[in-house]
Amino acid sequence: MSLPKRIAQGGRNHRLYLLGSWGLLALLAFLVPFLFAETFAPELFGNKYTVSLANVNKSLAWAVAILGLTVLTGFSGQISLGHTFFVGTGAYTSAILVEFFDWPYLATLVVVIPMCLVIGLIIGIPAVRITGLYLALITFGLAAVFPSIPKIEQLADRDGWNTGGSNGLRVSKDLETPSWLPTNGIAEFLQGIPLIGGMFGSDGLPRRGADDVYVYFLLLLVAAIAFLLVRNLMKSRPGRAIIAIRDNPTGAQVSGINPAAVKTIAFGISGILGGVAGVMFTMMAQFVGPDEFTTNLAIFFVVGMIVGGVGTLGGSIIGGLAIVFVPAWAGQTETLPIADIEFGAEFGPLILGVLLILLMFAMPGGITSGFRQVRARLVQIIPRAPST
Amino acid sequence: MDLFLARLFDGLGSGATYAALAMALVLIFKATTLINFAQGELALLGAYLVLVLGVEQGLPIVVAVFLAMVITAVFAAGLERVFIRPFDPSDHLPLVIVTLGLFLGINSVAGVIWGHGARDLPSMFPDGNLYSRGVANLSWVTVGNVATVLATAGALYLLLNKTKIGLAFRAVSSNLESSELVGINIGRTLQFGWALAAAVGTLGAALAILTLFLEPTVMLRVLIFAFAAAALGGLDSLGGAVVGGFVVGLVRSMGVGYLDFVPSELGVGAAVVVIIAVLLIRPTGLFGSEQVQRV
Amino acid sequence: MTILDVQDLRVSFGGIVAVADLSFTVDEGQICGLIGPNGAGKTTTFNLISRLYQPDSGSVDFDGTDLLRVPPHKIAHQGVFRTFQNLALWPGMTVLDNVMVGAHTRSKQSVLSAPFRFGTRREENRLREEAYAILADLDLAEHAFKPAAGLPYGTLKRIELARGLAAHPRLLMLDEPATGLTNAEVTELAELIRDVRDRYDLTMVLVEHHMAMVMAISDKVVVLDFGQKIAEGTPQEVQANPEVIRAYLGGDA
Numbered sequence: 051m052s053l054p055k056r057i058a059q060g061g062r063n064h065r066l067y068l069l070g071s072w073g074l075l076a077l078l079a080f081l082v083p084f085l086f087a088e089t090f091a092p093e094l095f096g097n098k099y100t101v102s103l104a105n106v107n108k109s110l111a112w113a114v115a116i117l118g119l120t121v122l123t124g125f126s127g128q129i130s131l132g133h134t135f136f137v138g139t140g141a142y143t144s145a146i147l148v149e150f151f152d153w154p155y156l157a158t159l160v161v162v163i164p165m166c167l168v169i170g171l172i173i174g175i176p177a178v179r180i181t182g183l184y185l186a187l188i189t190f191g192l193a194a195v196f197p198s199i200p201k202i203e204q205l206a207d208r209d210g211w212n213t214g215g216s217n218g219l220r221v222s223k224d225l226e227t228p229s230w231l232p233t234n235g236i237a238e239f240l241q242g243i244p245l246i247g248g249m250f251g252s253d254g255l256p257r258r259g260a261d262d263v264y265v266y267f268l269l270l271l272v273a274a275i276a277f278l279l280v281r282n283l284m285k286s287r288p289g290r291a292i293i294a295i296r297d298n299p300t301g302a303q304v305s306g307i308n309p310a311a312v313k314t315i316a317f318g319i320s321g322i323l324g325g326v327a328g329v330m331f332t333m334m335a336q337f338v339g340p341d342e343f344t345t346n347l348a349i350f351f352v353v354g355m356i357v358g359g360v361g362t363l364g365g366s367i368i369g370g371l372a373i374v375f376v377p378a379w380a381g382q383t384e385t386l387p388i389a390d391i392e393f394g395a396e397f398g399p400l401i402l403g404v405l406l407i408l409l410m411f412a413m414p415g416g417i418t419s420g421f422r423q424v425r426a427r428l429v430q431i432i433p434r435a436p437s438t
Numbered sequence: 439m440d441l442f443l444a445r446l447f448d449g450l451g452s453g454a455t456y457a458a459l460a461m462a463l464v465l466i467f468k469a470t471t472l473i474n475f476a477q478g479e480l481a482l483l484g485a486y487l488v489l490v491l492g493v494e495q496g497l498p499i500v501v502a503v504f505l506a507m508v509i510t511a512v513f514a515a516g517l518e519r520v521f522i523r524p525f526d527p528s529d530h531l532p533l534v535i536v537t538l539g540l541f542l543g544i545n546s547v548a549g550v551i552w553g554h555g556a557r558d559l560p561s562m563f564p565d566g567n568l569y570s571r572g573v574a575n576l577s578w579v580t581v582g583n584v585a586t587v588l589a590t591a592g593a594l595y596l597l598l599n600k601t602k603i604g605l606a607f608r609a610v611s612s613n614l615e616s617s618e619l620v621g622i623n624i625g626r627t628l629q630f631g632w633a634l635a636a637a638v639g640t641l642g643a644a645l646a647i648l649t650l651f652l653e654p655t656v657m658l659r660v661l662i663f664a665f666a667a668a669a670l671g672g673l674d675s676l677g678g679a680v681v682g683g684f685v686v687g688l689v690r691s692m693g694v695g696y697l698d699f700v701p702s703e704l705g706v707g708a709a710v711v712v713i714i715a716v717l718l719i720r721p722t723g724l725f726g727s728e729q730v731q732r733v
Numbered sequence: 734m735t736i737l738d739v740q741d742l743r744v745s746f747g748g749i750v751a752v753a754d755l756s757f758t759v760d761e762g763q764i765c766g767l768i769g770p771n772g773a774g775k776t777t778t779f780n781l782i783s784r785l786y787q788p789d790s791g792s793v794d795f796d797g798t799d800l801l802r803v804p805p806h807k808i809a810h811q812g813v814f815r816t817f818q819n820l821a822l823w824p825g826m827t828v829l830d831n832v833m834v835g836a837h838t839r840s841k842q843s844v845l846s847a848p849f850r851f852g853t854r855r856e857e858n859r860l861r862e863e864a865y866a867i868l869a870d871l872d873l874a875e876h877a878f879k880p881a882a883g884l885p886y887g888t889l890k891r892i893e894l895a896r897g898l899a900a901h902p903r904l905l906m907l908d909e910p911a912t913g914l915t916n917a918e919v920t921e922l923a924e925l926i927r928d929v930r931d932r933y934d935l936t937m938v939l940v941e942h943h944m945a946m947v948m949a950i951s952d953k954v955v956v957l958d959f960g961q962k963i964a965e966g967t968p969q970e971v972q973a974n975p976e977v978i979r980a981y982l983g984g985d986a
C-alpha cells in the first residue's frame with residue numbers, strides 16, 4: 051500500500067475513515083474520566099506526575115475559552131488579551147446565581163450567554179475603529195481591571211448576594227451524580243476487563259472522584275455542543291464572511307459583507323464562548339475568586355491558542371490541555387536530571403513563555419498544523435465535485 | 439485645600455513613574471510601531487538588579503541604578519536581535535505574541551530567582567518632606583521623582599536631536615524606506631531604541647519602587663497606567679508621554695479621591711477608560727503624529 | 734434603456750484631479766469599454782461607483798437608485814459588482830470558497846441559523862453547486878479545491894470574474910481582466926465575456942488596455958485622459974477621433 055492513501059470524499063472508504071477517527075476520539079473521550087478518576091501518577095526522574103480529573107475538567111473549560119479566542123483572533127483577526135473579562139464575568143454570574151438564588155449550574159447559561167453577548171458587542175463596536183495593537187492594549191486593560199471588580203465594596207460587602215471580595219466565593223451546591231448515570235458500574239466493568247482492566251483502578255470509582263466523572267461528562271457535553279455550533283458557523287456563509295473580512299476587507303466589502311457588523315458579531319460570539327467557559331469553570335471548581343482571572347490567565351489563553359494552532363478548532367482543546375497541565379506538571383517537578391536547579395510551580399509560566407516563542411519561530415501553525423502535515427502523509431481526501 | 443494638595447502631590451509622584459515607563463513604551467513604538475507588552479517586566483528585571491547591586495553588593499544606590507540601566511539596555515538589545523528582528527515588522531500578531539512570551543518568561547524568572555516576597559529598595563533621595571501643610575506632604579521622593587523624569591525627558595530630547603545615532607533613530611522612525619536608502623543601519627538603530635527604552639524603563643521602575651514594594655507583580659500595576667499615559671500622549675511622542683503620565687497620575691488620585699462613588703479598586707479602570715476614550719475620540723492622542731493611524 | 738447614469742463625477746487627491754466632471758451612461762445589456770492611458774482615472778471611476786472612494790461632487794444613478802446614498806457593502810445588494818486590477822481575493826480559501834463568498838448577497842444564512850443548521854444545508858449545497866458550475870464554465874473546475882494562493886495571475890483574474898458572476902449582478906465592472914494572458918487567451922476571454930454577458934443578462938463596464946479586445950466586444954467606448962472624458966461613441970467613432978489618437982500617440986494603442 052502506497053502512502054498517502056487516497057480516499058474519495060463521500061465514498062464508502064471516506065465514511066469508514068470518518069466513522070473510525072471520530073469513533074476513536076469519542077471512545078477516548080469516554081474512557082478518560084475512568085482512567086484518571088483513580089489518581090494516575092506515573093513517575094519520571096523521581097517526580098510523581100498526577101493527572102487529576104479536576105485538571106482535565108479545567109482544561110475543557112479553558113478549551114472553550116480558547117475556542118472563543120480562536121473565533122475572535124484566529125478567524126476574525128482581532129487581537130484580544132482580555133478574555134478573562136468574559137470568562138470571569140461568566141464564572142462570577144454563575145456562582146452568584148447558584149449560591150444565592152439556588153439555580154442549577156447549567157441554567158445559569160441562560161443569563162450568562164446574553165450577558166456576555168452584550169458585553170462582547172459593546173467592546174466590539176469600538177473595536178471596529180480601534181484595531182491591531184490598540185485593540186490589544188484595550189483588551190489587556192480589561193484583563194487588568196477584572197480582578198478589581200469583585201473587590202468593589204458595593205459588590206463585595208452587600209447584604210444578599212455578593213462577590214465575596216478578595217476571598218472569593220465558594221459555591222456550596224455539589225454536582226452529584228444522578229442515579230440514572232451508572233458511572234460506578236461502568237468503572238467496575240472496565241476494571242473487570244482482562245489485561246487492561248488494571249489501568250482503570252479497582253473497586254469502582256473512588257468516593258471523591260465519582261462526582262468529578264459526572265462533572266466531566268457535563269462539561270464534555272457543553273464543550274462538544276460549543277465546538278459543533280462554532281464548526282457549523284465557520285463552514286457557512288457567516289463563517290466565510292468572518293474570514294473574508296480578515297483576509298481582504300475590500301474584496302469582502304464589494305461582495306456585500308458589512309465589515310463593522312461582522313467584526314462586532316465575532317466579538318459577541320467570542321464573548322459568549324468566554325462566558326460559557328466561565329460557567330464551566332464554576333461547575334468544576336465550585337469557587338470563584340479575583341485571583342483566578344488574572345492577566346496571566348488572559349495571556350495563557352493566547353498561549354493556548356498559539357500552541358494549538360491559530361484558526362483551528364481542534365487546536366483549542368490542545369491549548370486548553372497545555373495551559374493547565376504544563377504549569378501543573380512544572381509544579382510537580384522537584385528534581386531534574388539535567389541540571390541541579392530547584393524546579394517548582396514558578397516555572398509554569400516560564401515554560402509556556404518559552405514554548406510560545408519557540409512555536410512562533412519553529413511552528414507558527416501550532417501543534418495542529420504539525421498534526422495535519424503528518425496526516426497528509428498518510429491519507430489524502432480527494433474532494434468530490436458537487437453534482438449539478 | 440490640604441486634601442487637594444495631598445492629592446496633587448500624590449498624583450504628581452505616581453504620574454512621574456507612569457511617565458518614565460510611558461517614555462520607554464514610546465521609544466519602542468517609535469522604533470518598531472510595536473507595543474512592547476514585556477516593557478514592564480524588563481523594568482522589573484532592572485529593579486531587581488538595583489536590589490542586587492545596591493543592597494546585596496552594597497554599591498551606592500545611584501551607581502546601582504546606573505549600572506542596572508546599562509545591564510538591562512544590553513539585555514534588551516540582545517532580545518531585540520534574537521527575538522524581534524526575525525519577524526516581519528508589519529505583521530503585528532506574531533510580534534505581540536513574542537512580547538507576551540517575554541512577559542511570561544521574564545516575570546517568572548524574576549519570581550524564581552528573587553522569590554515572591556515584597557522587598558524594599560533604598561531611596562535615591564533624602565527622607566522627609568520639602569513642604570508640609572496639614573495632611574499634605576510634598577516629600578523629597580516626590581520632588582526627586584518628578585525632577586528625575588523631567589531631566590530624563592530633557593536628556594532624551596538632546597540625545598535624539600543632537601547625536602548622530604539619535605538623528606538616525608528619528609529618521610528610521612519617521613520613514614523606514616528612505617532611511618534605508620540613505621544608508622542608515624536599520625537593525626542597529628532599532629536595537630538602540632530597545633536598549634534606550636529598557637534603560638529608561640529601569641529608571642522608571644527604580645522610581646516606582648520608592649513608593650511601592652518590589653515584588654514580581656508590581657510592574658503590572660504600573661504598566662497599565664503607563665499604557666494609558668502613552669496612549670494619551672499619542673504613542674509616538676516623548677513629550678506626550680510625560681504629559682500623559684502626569685495627567686493619568688492626577689486623574690487617578692483626584693478621581694478616586696473626589697468622586698466618592700468611584701471605588702478605589704477601580705483606579706485601574708480609570709486608566710482603561712482613558713485609553714478607550716483617547717483612542718476613540720482622538721486616535722493619535724494629544725501629541726501623536728497622524729502616521730500612527732496607519733495600523 | 735439607460736441603467737447606469739454617471740453625471741459630473743469628480744474626485745481629487747491632494748492637488749491631483751483624478752476624475753474631472755465625468756459623465757457617461759450605459760444602456761442595459763451593453764458592454765461599455767472604458768479606456769485611457771495609465772493614470773487616466775479608470776480604476777478611480779470604478780472605485781467611485783463601488784463607493785470605495787467618496788466623490789467630491791457628481792451623481793451615480795443605477796436603475797433609479799442613487800448609489801452615492803448606498804454604503805459600500807450594500808452596493809453588491811443593488812446588483813453592482815466589480816473586479817480589481819490588482820486582485821482582491823482570499824489566498825487562504827479554496828477557489829470554490831472564494832467564488833461562494835461572491836454569492837454572499839444571494840444567501841440568507843445568518844449567525845442565528847448557521848450554527849444550528851436551520852434550513853441552511855440545502856441553500857449551502859445549492860450555492861456550492863452553482864459556484865462549481867460557474868468555475869466549470871470558466872474552465873476553472875480543476876482548481877476548485879485548491880487554495881487560491883499560488884495560482885497563476887491570469888487564473889486569479891478569471892477567479893475574480895467567477896466571483897462576480899456568482900453574485901448574479903446586473904452590472905459587472907471588469908478592471909483589466911486580460912492582464913497576464915497570451916494573445917490567444919485574450920481572444921478566448923473576449924468571447925467568454927460576450928458569452929457570459931448574454932447568458933447572465935449582464936451590463937458590463939470593461940477597463941482594458943488590450944485595444945483589439947475592447948474594440949471587438951464593446952457596444953460603446955468611453956475614453957478618459959487625465960480624468961476627463963475626451964471621447965464617447967461606438968468603437969469605430971472613437972477610433973477615428975483625432976483627440977483619442979493624440980492621447981494615445983506613443984501610448985499603448
Ligand SMILES: Nc1ncnc2c1ncn2[C@@H]1O[C@H](COP(=O)(O)OP(=O)(O)O)[C@@H](O)[C@H]1O
Nearest residue numbers: 746749751769770771772773774775776777778
Ligand atoms: N487613493 C489615491 N490617493 C492618491 N492618488 C490616487 C489615489 N487613487 C488614484 N490616485 C491617482 O489618481 C490618478 C488616476 O489613477 P487610476 O484611476 O488608478 O488610473 P488608471 O486609469 O490607470 O486606472 C492617478 O494619478 C493616481 O495616482
Ligand SMILES: [Mg+2]
Nearest residue numbers: 775776777818
Ligand atoms: Mg487602473
